[in-house]
Amino acid sequence: xxxxxxxxxxxxxxxxxxxxxxxxxxxxxxxxxxxxxxxxxxxxxxxxxxxxxxxxxxxxxxxxxxxxxxxxxxxxxxxxxxxxxxxxxxxxxxxxxxxxxxxxxxxxxxxxxxxx
Numbered sequence: 393x394x395x396x397x398x399x400x401x402x403x404x405x406x407x408x409x410x411x412x413x414x415x416x417x418x419x420x421x422x423x424x425x426x427x428x429x430x431x432x433x434x435x436x437x438x439x440x441x442x443x444x445x446x447x448x449x450x451x452x453x454x455x456x457x458x459x460x461x462x463x464x465x466x467x468x469x470x471x472x473x474x475x476x477x478x479x480x481x482x483x484x485x486x487x488x489x490x491x492x493x494x495x496x497x498x499x500x501x502x503x504x505x506x507x508x
Contacts, residue, residue, distance in 0.1 A: 402448060402494035409452050418485070419451040426451065426487045426500070433487045433500045445498050446489030455484035480505050 396405050409415045425446030427436040482505045489498035
């Protein structure tokens with residue numbers, strides 16, 4: 393929220409995403425907001441749905457990480473838990489919702505983990 397505060401223009405949000413080398417725009421939708429279903433954000437391809445956020449939206453990938461360890465000692469201290477984390481990647485997506493005037497009205501951060 394500090395980087396992209398509520399009320400920011402859609403074009404300004406896009407500029408911030410594009411300037412950050414680790415971030416990537418996944419989808420830009422000028423006709424539909426995103427949808428929340430059971431607490432999970434989904435990119436929406438229509439204006440149908442009960443929980444549509446905004447009139448326009450951007451979905452971006454802002455991070456990915458695995459169970460990386462800075463030292464072998466720390467790895468061994470955590471034991472089997474450390475070994476399990478090596479087989480999973482966590483992804484971080486952000487959904488930005490905008491009103492009909494392209495002003496930011498909502499930000500939703502979604503993390504999910506997949507096995508490698």
